[in-house]
Amino acid sequence: MSAIPHTATPRRDTGLYNAKVGTWLFLAAEAMFFGALVSSYVFLRSASAEWPAARDVLPVGYAVANGIVLILLATASVKARRAARAGKGPKWLWICVVLAVCSVTLVALEHRIVGATGARASTSTFYGMYYLLSGIVRIHVGGGAVVTAWIAGPCRQFADIKPIRYANWVECLGYYWLFVFATSLATFVLVYVV
Amino acid sequence: MTEGIRHSARREPGWLRRAVSCDHKVIGIQYALTALLMLFVAFCMVLMMRWQLAYPESPFPFLSNFFGEDDTRMPKGVMLPNFYNQLGAMHGTYMVFLAVVPLLVGGFGTYLVPLMLGAPNLAFPRLSRVGYLCYLAGIVIISFSFITPAGPSNSGWTGYPPLSVIETGGQTYWLVGIAFVYLSSLFLAINLITSIVQLRAPGLSLLRLPFFVWSQLVTSYLLLLAFPPLAAAAVLQLMDRLEGTSFFLPSGLVVTGKPLDASGGGSALLWQHLFWFLAHPEVYVLILPAFGIIAEVIANNTRKPLWGYKGMVVSAVFMGFMSMLVWAHHMFLTGMGTVISTFFQATTLIISIPSIIMATSLLVSLWGGSIRFTVPMLFALAFLPMFGIGGLTGLPLALSATNIVLHDTYYVIGHFHYVVAPGTLFAIFAGVYYWFPKVTGRKLNDTLGHLHFWPSLLFMNAIFIPMLLQGLAGVSRRLYDGGATYGFGQEVFFLNKAATHSAFALAIAQLPFVINFVYSLRWGKKSADNPWDATSLEWNTPSPPRFGGNFDKPPRAHRGPNEYSVPGKAKDFSPQWEPEEA
Numbered sequence: 001m002s003a004i005p006h007t008a009t010p011r012r013d014t015g016l017y018n019a020k021v022g023t024w025l026f027l028a029a030e031a032m033f034f035g036a037l038v039s040s041y042v043f044l045r046s047a048s049a050e051w052p053a054a055r056d057v058l059p060v061g062y063a064v065a066n067g068i069v070l071i072l073l074a075t076a077s078v079k080a081r082r083a084a085r086a087g088k089g090p091k092w093l094w095i096c097v098v099l100a101v102c103s104v105t106l107v108a109l110e111h112r113i114v115g116a117t118g119a120r121a122s123t124s125t126f127y128g129m130y131y132l133l134s135g136i137v138r139i140h141v142g143g144g145a146v147v148t149a150w151i152a153g154p155c156r157q158f159a160d161i162k163p164i165r166y167a168n169w170v171e172c173l174g175y176y177w178l179f180v181f182a183t184s185l186a187t188f189v190l191v192y193v194v
Numbered sequence: 195m196t197e198g199i200r201h202s203a204r205r206e207p208g209w210l211r212r213a214v215s216c217d218h219k220v221i222g223i224q225y226a227l228t229a230l231l232m233l234f235v236a237f238c239m240v241l242m243m244r245w246q247l248a249y250p251e252s253p254f255p256f257l258s259n260f261f262g263e264d265d266t267r268m269p270k271g272v273m274l275p276n277f278y279n280q281l282g283a284m285h286g287t288y289m290v291f292l293a294v295v296p297l298l299v300g301g302f303g304t305y306l307v308p309l310m311l312g313a314p315n316l317a318f319p320r321l322s323r324v325g326y327l328c329y330l331a332g333i334v335i336i337s338f339s340f341i342t343p344a345g346p347s348n349s350g351w352t353g354y355p356p357l358s359v360i361e362t363g364g365q366t367y368w369l370v371g372i373a374f375v376y377l378s379s380l381f382l383a384i385n386l387i388t389s390i391v392q393l394r395a396p397g398l399s400l401l402r403l404p405f406f407v408w409s410q411l412v413t414s415y416l417l418l419l420a421f422p423p424l425a426a427a428a429v430l431q432l433m434d435r436l437e438g439t440s441f442f443l444p445s446g447l448v449v450t451g452k453p454l455d456a457s458g459g460g461s462a463l464l465w466q467h468l469f470w471f472l473a474h475p476e477v478y479v480l481i482l483p484a485f486g487i488i489a490e491v492i493a494n495n496t497r498k499p500l501w502g503y504k505g506m507v508v509s510a511v512f513m514g515f516m517s518m519l520v521w522a523h524h525m526f527l528t529g530m531g532t533v534i535s536t537f538f539q540a541t542t543l544i545i546s547i548p549s550i551i552m553a554t555s556l557l558v559s560l561w562g563g564s565i566r567f568t569v570p571m572l573f574a575l576a577f578l579p580m581f582g583i584g585g586l587t588g589l590p591l592a593l594s595a596t597n598i599v600l601h602d603t604y605y606v607i608g609h610f611h612y613v614v615a616p617g618t619l620f621a622i623f624a625g626v627y628y629w630f631p632k633v634t635g636r637k638l639n640d641t642l643g644h645l646h647f648w649p650s651l652l653f654m655n656a657i658f659i660p661m662l663l664q665g666l667a668g669v670s671r672r673l674y675d676g677g678a679t680y681g682f683g684q685e686v687f688f689l690n691k692a693a694t695h696s697a698f699a700l701a702i703a704q705l706p707f708v709i710n711f712v713y714s715l716r717w718g719k720k721s722a723d724n725p726w727d728a729t730s731l732e733w734n735t736p737s738p739p740r741f742g743g744n745f746d747k748p749p750r751a752h753r754g755p756n757e758y759s760v761p762g763k764a765k766d767f768s769p770q771w772e773p774e775e776a
Contacts, residue, residue, distance in 0.1 A: 004315055006392050014391060018317045021388045029380055029422050036423035036468055040430060043464050044441065122438030125459040129441075132433060 008164040019165075023172040027179045034183050037133060038190060044125045052126055054192045057119070062110035066103055067188055070141075070181045073099040077177035084170035087163060093152035093170065096177065100145035107138040130191060137184045144176055207741065216319030217741055221326050222305025223633065229297035232333065236288035239281045241697055246273045247676035248694035267345065275674045279348035280363065284336075286351025287368065290476060291375050292333055294618055298483035299417065300329065300378070302625055303386055303410045305633065309732035309739065310407050312395025312749040312771075317388040318381075325381030328374045336371035339364025352469055355442035355462045359434045360449055366435055369428045376425040383418040386410055395731065398751035401507070402770070404730045405500060405755070408507050409486025412514040413479050420475035420518060427468035434460075463528055470521035478517045480614050481581070482510060484621030485552055488574045491624050492556055493756040494728050495571035496563025497766050500756050502555035509548035509555075516545040526594040527601050535594045542592035549585055553578060564759070564766075568726075569643030573624035576651050580620060584612030587662060602672060605665020608658045616654040623650075623707070630711075631725045635737040636718030642710035649703035656696035660689035727767045730755050734771040 010017050045051050054060075073096055080092035111131065121131040151169055159166040212220055245254050251272050258271030267277040308316055316322050339346040347368040349358035358365050390403070390411050403411075430441040438456065442465045445458030485506075493500045500506065522530065522538040557578055565571065587609040590596040600606060623646070631637045665671070669683040676690040677683045724733040731751065735744050749771045757768040 004313075004317065004319070004393070006317075011392050016392065018388055018392050021391055022318060022321075022384050025384045025387055025418060026380075029383075029418050032419050033422035033426050036426035036471070037429075039423075040426065040441065040464055040468070043467070044460060047461055048459055120438075121433060122440070122457060124457050125440055128433060128437075128439035132429070132439075136429075 008162065008168065017168055019168050019172050020175075023175050027175060030179060030183075034136075034186070037136065038186065041129050041133065041190060044129065048125060054130070057114075057117075058130065058192070059110055059113050060192060062106055062113070063188055063192060066106040066110070067185065069099055069103045069106065070184050073103065073141075074178050074181040077174040081167070081171045081174040084159070084167040087159070090152040090156055090159075093148055093173075096173075097145050097149045097152065100141050100148065103141045104138055104145070107134055107141075110134070133187050133191065137180070137187055140180050140183070144173075144180060147176075148173060212741055214323075215741070216315070216323045218304050218308050218316045218319065218322060219633075219739060219741070219744075221322050222301055222303075224326055225296050225304055225329070226301030228330065228333070229293050229301055232288050232293040233297065236285050236293055237701065239285040239288070241701060242273065243278060243281050243285065244690075244694040244697045246278055246674070248691045250675035250678045276348055276363075277345065278674045279350075280346045283347045283350050283353075283368075284340075287336060287347075287372075289614075290351060290480070291372065292329075292336070294480055294614065294622070295379070295417075295476070296329055297622060298480070298618070299382055299386070299410065299413055300326070302406075302483060302487065302622075302629075303382070303413075306629065306732055307386055307389060307407055307410050308393065309632075309735060309744055310404050310730050311389060311393050312398060312731045312734075312745065312751065313389060313393035314743055314745070316385045317392055318385050321381045322385050325378045325385070328381065329378035332371040332374035332378060334371075335367050335374060336364075339367035342367070352473070353431065353465070354469075355431065355434070355465050356444075356447060356449075356454075358465075359431060359442055360454065366432065369432050369435070372428050373425060376421050376428075379417040379421050383414040386414040387418065390414075394751075395748065396750045398731075398770075401504065402751050402754050404486075405489040405503065405506055405510075406483075406486035406730075408510055409482045409489075412510045413482045416475045416479050416482075416514055416517060420472045420479075423468045424472035427465055430468075431465065463525070466525050466528065467521070470524045471518070474521040474524065475514075475517040477610075477613065478513055480618050481549075482513070484577070484581075484618045485510070485556075487621045487625040487628070488556060488577050490728075490730070491570045491574040491628050492559050493758065494628075494726050495566045495568055495574070496560055497566070497758045498559060498563045498756075499754070499758060500555065501559040501561070502551070503754075503756070506552050506555050509551040513545060513548040513552075516541060516548070520545055523592060523594075523597065526597045539593055543589070546585065546589065546592070553581060553585070568627075569638070569640055569647060570624045570628035572644075572647045573620045573627065576647070577617060577620045577624065580612060580616035580654070584609060584614075584617050587612060600665060602670050603665035604661040604669050604671045607671050608661030608665055611658050611661070615658065616651070620650075620654075623647075626711075628726070629732075630714070631721030632732060632735070632737050632739070634715055634718070635721055636714050637721045637725065638714045638718060639710050642706040642713075645706040646703065646710065650700060653696045653700035653703055657693045657700065660686075660693045660696075664689050724769075727765070729757055729767050729769045731770050734769065 004018070005011070006018050008017060014021075076092050076095045076099060080090075080096060083089070083092050111134070114127075114130070119127045121128045151173060155166070155169070207215070213224075242254060245252075253271030254268065254273065257268065261268045261271050263269050267274060304316065304322060308314070336346070342364055344363045346364040347353065347358070347361070348363045349361055349365060353365065353368065390407060394403070433439040434441055434443065440456045440458050440460040442462050443454065443456045443458055443460045444462060447454040447456065447458065489500055489506065519541045520538060522534065523542045526535055587605070591600060591606065591609060627638055627643060664683065664686045667683050667686045669677050669686060673680065677687055721737050723735065723737045725737075726733075731749055734749055751770045752773050753768060753770055755770060759766045760768050
């Protein structure tokens with residue numbers, strides 16, 4: 001069985017290792033996915049006769065709190081990358097997991113409050129879009145939490161066996177969290193501010 | 195940095211271990227065989243549809259005894275309109291999403307790209323395996339809808355709302371299945387692009403890549419960037435179907451005389467935009483790898499370098515970029531404004547330029563060549579005029595004035611099928627005949643290959659020329675009975691029979707290929723490692739390449755991909771892996 005080149009060390013002419021290229025490509029596809037959802041939001045909103053102001057009908061406080069949590073999460077992911085490169089323990093990764101769980105919980109609470117007013121996804125395209133966009137972000141945060149916990153826990157042994165590859169994984173995870181933060185920020189601005 | 199090769203001292207693995215391995219060759223073969231099966235299934239569906247069009251409400255031959263009088267799809271073998279719609283939707287879905295794209299990218303791409311790069315495997319072997327499993331899951335889910343009481347989706351392969359939202363058939367299965375196919379495409383695209391960027395052998399610069407690899411690179415970018423909007427659209431439509439949202443349902447919709455119980459406020463056009471943002475680039479996903487295959491076959495069989503290789507590369511990249519700016523030419527009938535339609539007319543005409551450059555380069559490559567009329571070359575030569583007809587008949591559809599007249603007619607079916615049936619499928623056959631010796635270590639039989647090629651060329655045209663004629667006569671492409679009950683177009687109704695008989699003849703013409711394929715796997719003439727005297731790196735491996743590793747030692751590329759008939763050389767081919775003579 002032949003070894004695949006550049007799984008750990010960068011290729012000389014591109015300056016990249018494989019996982020970094022793969023992660024960027026994955027995030028490019030994710031950007032197109034979110035771009036399509038955002039375009040759909042803009043399309044439906046511009047074609048709609050009436051579109052409520054989100055500030056009036058949605059609990060903005062939860063969304064702001066969630067935004068702050070995601071800022072902290074993005075920061076923690078950067079710290080985690082530095083710690084991994086320095087060969088330190090997975091403390092920051094676990095902090096990422098905790099913050100991600102907080103974010104998911106906040107969105108769940110927000111949905112519960114909105115749901116208590118009788119607003120369902122089927123009530124109008126506004127609510128449909130609200131539930132969909134926030135739900136998709138929530139799925140991404142939840143999925144990221146699972147992967148982060150997996151890297152911080154069961155995969156931790158690789159930090160000793162293959163330290164460079166392990167640090168690469170953590171770096172790629174950091175790109176993901178930054179992307180999720182940017183996406184949720186864009187969603188927040190789109191739904192609540194614009 | 196190449197870390198060298200570790201030779202395994204263990205025994206050769208058994209078939210089960212190979213079957214579930216992450217070796218790109220195993221996965222490529224699995225993709226190819228599965229996709230060929232899907233191609234066969236989709237072809238059978240269209241044979242049933244063609245029978246219905248030629249002989250409306252007549253029992254399908256051989257099947258009338260299998261269906262009772264109370265059957266909800268084909269009572270006593272006579273096809274009902276809803277089942278016709280379901281077959282139409284599934285034919286397009288199977289062909290595009292489950293057969294041709296997985297065959298070209300999953301089969302040819304996964305198998306050949308690492309070999310052409312001089313790499314031991316794809317960059318992410320496990321992802322490759324997961325991608326294949328997602329593809330299988332997509333097939334299972336979409337196919338499962340056939341055995342549900344309501345049957346499969348009946349809203350076309352385009353899944354247009356509002357019908358797709360309110361219909362009770364298997365549209366939900368379709369949406370979930372497409373989501374799995376999307377994941378498969380995503381993983382494929384990530385794997386191929388990363389491999390091409392990262393795993394090229396020393397000396398294999400970008401402009402030394404075979405054109406096939408370039409075609410796979412651009413195709414992968416299209417899959418990567420164009421498929422996500424359809425995935426988003428599928429999520430929106432699933433919400434409409436399962437959660438009662440109205441993203442694609444306008445206000446005031448009345449169904450069978452009753453107001454629809456939905457909040458409304460959505461737009462059916464939104465789906466069309468999202469769908470065609472994928473589906474038009476998907477056309478180039480279907481044709482670019484075909485060009486890649488044809489380029490390799492033509493260069494090898496003319497014993498000449500490709501004429502205009504760099505121009506072809508630039509054209510492929512430009513085509514990939516432009517393909518994302520033409521989607522709304524499928525929507526001229528939706529009443530878009532003249533400014534927007536003018537923009538999309540212009541982009542659609544512009545995108546014909548790179549297509550013409552590539553086709554012309556291949557044509558000019560024949561000039562002065564010492565042509566070997568092998569079976570793969572015959573398919574490659576046939577590809578050029580067939581693609582030419584497909585491309586040229588598309589030009590009237592690029593203009594909104596003529597598009598509006600032709601859009602709902604058989605002309606569109608004829609045009610599109612000329613591109614993908616005698617176009618892409620001929621390229622696939624060319625590729626199968628060309629690389630079969632590398633994959634299996636045995637050659638396909640030439641006589642059977644000729645028996646396959648010539649009738650196929652004849653009957654492909656006999657199927658699709660009538661469609662163009664019917665379309666020009668104004669026959670609608672959405673009629674379950676082929677137009678039998680309409681006074682309109684009666685003078686060309688007989689062409690339905692001609693096309694149908696040709697379709698069945700085409701099916702018979704595939705028998706030599708099936709026999710050849712199966713026979714040659716075991717009893718075919720044994721092939722040398724480089725039976726075609728070819729130059730790209732995949733021919734520097736044993737035939738078939740060894741499981742778990744491709745090359746005896748890491749190869750180095752010393753020259754471009756198609757250096758044939760170099761003056762002063764003893765041989766008429768200079769392989770990439772051979773060092774320059776001192």
